[in-house]
Every structure is written in C-alpha cells, then in structure tokens.
Amino acid sequence: MIQPAVLRGRASYERTMEGWTDDADGDALAHTVRLTDADRQIELRAVTTTSPTYEIRHASCRVLGGDVASVGAGIASLCGARMIAGFTRRVAEAVGNGAGAAFVVDAAIEVARLARQVAKLPRDQAERAASGDALDCWELDTTGWIDLPDSCFTYSAAGRSLFGTRPIATPMQPDLYSPRRGQQRVFVRRKVARLTSLDGRLVLFHSMHDNVHGFEITYELDAATGRVLRAEHVTPKLPYMGICSEPQRRINTLVGEIADDGLRKRLGPLIGGASGCAQLxxxxADVLKLLAP
Structure with missing residues (x-):
C-alpha cells in the first residue's frame, strides 16, 4: 500500500513553481524560482554563467512563509559551485536536513534547469532564429548548449535526420539565444505538481508551460499495489513540433510498471536518453517523488 507523506490529513496535495530568467551583467543570467505548497513558500535566486560552466556567482534564498529552517548561509556558500553532475548532492550538503531542506534542494534544481534555457551568443548569430527555419534554431541550440547532443531524441542523430523530411515548427526566438541588455523575464516557466487520492487510486498530475514547452502529464496508480494503470499527456507546445513529438508516445511504456523504489532508475530506458524526451x-521523475512515505 502506497501511503504518501504529503497526503497525511488531506486527500490532495499541490505544489507550484514559478521561475524566470533575467539578463545580468556580462556573461551571466539571473534566475529566480518561487516554490510553494500549503505548508511552505520560498524564493531562491541565483546569478550564474551560461553553458558550458553553469557556475553560480551569487545565490540567496528567502523564506516567504511556512516551516523552513534557516538555509541562507548554506545557499550563499554555493558561490563558485557548478550546476552539473553532483550539484544536487552539493546543495543538500549545504542546506542540511532541517525543516523544508528538501524543498530548498528542489528549488535549486529548478534554477539549474532554468540555466539551460537561455544562452548568450553574439546577437548577430542569435538573429538566425528569426529566419523561420527550425534547423537554424536547432544548430543554434547545439552551439549555445554543449550538453544537448544525445540528451534526448531531438538532439540525437536520428532526430537531426528528420529535418527536411516533414514540416517542423519551433517557437524559439532570438532573445533566448542572446537577451537584450537588462531584459527581464527572457524566459518564464510555471509548473504545477499534484497528487490526489481517489477511491483506492492515486492520481499524479504534472504540468509545465514556458516559452517553448507545454506539457500536462497524468498517471493513475492502484494505491494497493502501486501499479500504473494509466499514463497519458498532452503537449500543446514543443521546441520542435514534428521531432519532439516522436518520443512522446513512450509514456505508454509506463503502464503496468510498479511505482517502487527502483522505478526512477527504470525511467531512463523507458522514456529518457537519446531515444526519449528529457522533459518528459x-x-x-519529479512527480513520482510525491509518493514518498
């Protein structure tokens, strides 16, 4: 029987994330994440460099409400840290294990994700994104973010081969590759994660909407066995509609899986990697965390 801690004393739990990226001086960008649920609310802000270093130059965290231990010094100590492999562990060590610490770690992860949405290429190069040619944007992507190749189907050789074979649409714009000086909210993202208990079932919902993505995923589980009974989603916006669309059908491979401690590791071959979708x-993976006892 799955008995999520977040559902103690209530039938539904919801968490929202509001995040945005502003231009900052030189080669830096400023990222802000507000993470809220019924129990606590925080705002984490970090000024970081872009790809390939993803280095934090300044970081701070404000508790907006609820039960959160003092983590300001720990977050400030992240100055100089790089948001690459091992970053989650580094943040966890910095903030300790006090009240709301895991909440702060999750906010830091969202900052790291924002840092991979805006680049700082020369403006004349970024203007190629205004051409209307999706391949121009794809080539800018792989120039601006060195960690993209084979991170998902779209940036694999198989994904690249689809250009020129079908209509491909992209919402990418020059400002995402080269923000205007002092530009605010170059990139804006909102996520909602929800877990509901209903007649012996657990329903997981997670949405993400931003400049280039639109995802709404739903998983329905049997509460007694943890078996996934239903897995579906809608994607009204994708970076490359016609290519990113291909791996979305892989969500169906989760039907029949058991939401146990090993499912997170099994997700990679099922829906991630060079044949899958990094956002999916x-x-x-994030919404499955809500099932923790």
Whole structure:
C-alpha cells in the first residue's frame, strides 16, 4: 500500500513553481524560482554563467512563509559551485536536513534547469532564429548548449535526420539565444505538481508551460499495489513540433510498471536518453517523488 507523506490529513496535495530568467551583467543570467505548497513558500535566486560552466556567482534564498529552517548561509556558500553532475548532492550538503531542506534542494534544481534555457551568443548569430527555419534554431541550440547532443531524441542523430523530411515548427526566438541588455523575464516557466487520492487510486498530475514547452502529464496508480494503470499527456507546445513529438508516445511504456523504489532508475530506458524526451523524464521523475512515505 502506497501511503504518501504529503497526503497525511488531506486527500490532495499541490505544489507550484514559478521561475524566470533575467539578463545580468556580462556573461551571466539571473534566475529566480518561487516554490510553494500549503505548508511552505520560498524564493531562491541565483546569478550564474551560461553553458558550458553553469557556475553560480551569487545565490540567496528567502523564506516567504511556512516551516523552513534557516538555509541562507548554506545557499550563499554555493558561490563558485557548478550546476552539473553532483550539484544536487552539493546543495543538500549545504542546506542540511532541517525543516523544508528538501524543498530548498528542489528549488535549486529548478534554477539549474532554468540555466539551460537561455544562452548568450553574439546577437548577430542569435538573429538566425528569426529566419523561420527550425534547423537554424536547432544548430543554434547545439552551439549555445554543449550538453544537448544525445540528451534526448531531438538532439540525437536520428532526430537531426528528420529535418527536411516533414514540416517542423519551433517557437524559439532570438532573445533566448542572446537577451537584450537588462531584459527581464527572457524566459518564464510555471509548473504545477499534484497528487490526489481517489477511491483506492492515486492520481499524479504534472504540468509545465514556458516559452517553448507545454506539457500536462497524468498517471493513475492502484494505491494497493502501486501499479500504473494509466499514463497519458498532452503537449500543446514543443521546441520542435514534428521531432519532439516522436518520443512522446513512450509514456505508454509506463503502464503496468510498479511505482517502487527502483522505478526512477527504470525511467531512463523507458522514456529518457537519446531515444526519449528529457522533459518528459524530468516531469515524471519529479512527480513520482510525491509518493514518498
């Protein structure tokens, strides 16, 4: 029997994330994340460099409400840290294990994700994104973010081969590759994660809407066995509609899976990697955390 801690004393739990990226001086960007649920609310802000270093130059955290231990010094100590492999562990060590610490770690992860949405290429190069040619944007992507190749189907050789074979649409714009000086909210993202208990079932929902993505995923589980009974989603906006669309059907491979401690590790081959979708993987992995006892 799955008995999520977040459902103690209530039938439904919801968490929202509001995040945005502003231009900052030189080669830096400023990222802000507000993470809220019924019990606590925080705002984490970090000024970081872009790809390939993803280095934090300044970081701060404000408690807006609820039960959150003092983590200001720990977050400030992240100055100089790089938001690459091992970053989650580094943040966890910095903030300790006091009240709301895991909440703060989750906010830091969202900052790291925002840092991968805006680049700082020369403006004349970024203007290629205004051409209306999706391949121009794809090539800018792989120039601006060195960690993209094979991170998902779209940036694999198989994804690249689809250009020129079908209509491909992209919402990418020059400002995402080269923000205007002092530009505010270059990139804006909102996520809602929800867990509901209903007649012996657990319904997980996770949405993400931003400049280039639109995801709404739903998983229905049998509460007694943890078996996934239903897995579906809608994607009204994708970076490359016609290519990113291909791996979305892989969500169906989760039907029949058991939401046990090993499912997170099994997600990679099922919906992630060079044949999957990085956003679908992240949204699924994150919402599964709500099942923790």
């Amino acid at each position: 993987y992240d949204l699924t």
